[in-house]
Amino acid sequence: MVPDPELRVLSWNVQGAVPPNGSIERIENQIKFLGEEANLPDLVMLNEVTTVQRGRWRESLAEIGYTEIIDTLEWAAELRESTVPPHQDYNHVNGNLIALHELSNASELTRLSPSIRYGPWENADLKDWDTNVPEKILNAKVTLGGREIELWNIRAVPGSMHGEEKLNILENTYNRIMKGTESPCILAGDFNSPKAELADGTTIPWRHDQEGELAQRWKEAELNILLGLEEKGMADVFRVQHGYGELDILDVSHATRTDDPESVAPAEVKGKRFDHMIASEELNLQDCYYDHAGFHCSDHAPLIADFNA
Incomplete structure (x- = not known):
């Protein structure tokens, strides 16, 4: 019998890039999914949580037991009001959120605030924190079994819309992890x-x-972000579990070429695998899958991974 995981992590783009997608009904459906279909993962790492619904998300998550919550939505709200260029070119309507369930084996969810002043690379020319959309990068840590696990929850904006800003997010995250992360790490988004x-x-x-x-x-x-972290002992957990080629499970997260992904079998959904989880091998992956049922309340399927750290 496979033992219960010590840590279940869910990563999900909840489709809040356009404000109407942050409606109360959509949030209620997503909260219901977390509770009834995803079985209350220990950690949820969400992208595109709308700024205007920050209170609703926090209240709803608390109602189902997520008592420790951090997010970048206050950054987004502040930058949205900025008149300083180039922020008028970004809508800043959503950000990232991490929540820890009260029944989890993990504890002490703490938000980290990377600084360009400190780190093991003081003499470097680049300080790796130069993005105009900092709300797309949420860095944190939790404690599990007496050791810390570092968390990075990111959402790379589309390059077709924001050009090099996508690269800034990916490069900053990769360089920070490579240069500064010493504890086991989970990167998702x-x-x-x-x-x-x-x-x-x-x-x-x-x-x-x-x-x-x-x-x-x-x-x-x-x-670098997809494969280069192997040098740090971190691997793409979905590929570790399932490999490549024709799979009989859902192996895309964004159904760009299937109009109604719920209407077809998981293996028949066509699109892109944009949502990833890259984790330290020492966390001992037990299982990993994209949950097809999540398509009924987002255009992305959530990615769920179980670890026996």
């Missing part, structure tokens, strides 16, 4: 990457067929 994955395991980033300095930077940013 919507990376808006890659463009494709082949059956032999080849990862194809956006702009892979273009030349020039920006295209090269683009390819490196995506491949």
Whole structure:
């Protein structure tokens, strides 16, 4: 018999990029999904939580036992009111949230605030914290079994809309983890990457067929965040569990080429695998899957992973 996991983690883009998608009804359906279908994961790491519904999210999560909650929505709200360029070009209507359930084996969810002043790289030329949308990066830690686990919850904005800002988010996160993370780590979120994955395991980033300095930077940013953290002992938990090629399970998270993903079998859903979880191998992955049922209240399927840390 497989033992119950010590830590169940859910990562989910709740589709709040457009404010109406943060409606009370949608939030209620997503809260119901967390409680009744996802069985109250220990940690939930959410993307695109709308700023205007921050109170609703916090109240609703608390009602189902998520008593420790952190988010970046106050950053988004403050920047949305800014008249300083270039913030008028960003809507700043949503951010990221992490919540810890009161019955979890983990405890002490603490938000971290990376600074360009400190770290093991004081003499470096780049301080790795240069994004105009800081609400898309939420750094935190929890304690499990007497040791800390570092958490990174990110959402890379679409490159087609925001260009290099996507690269800033990916590069900042990758460099921070590589240079500063010493404890076991879980990185999760919507990376808006890659463009494709082949059956032999080849990862194809956006702009892979273009030349020039920006295209090269683009390819490196995506491949570093998706594959480069292996140097840090971190791996893509879905691929560790299931491998590549034709799978009989849901292996995409954003149904870009299936109009009604709920109406077809999970293996028949067509789209992109944009949502990822990359975790330290020492956390001992037990299981990992995209939950097809989540499509009924978001255009992304949640990714769930069980660890026996």
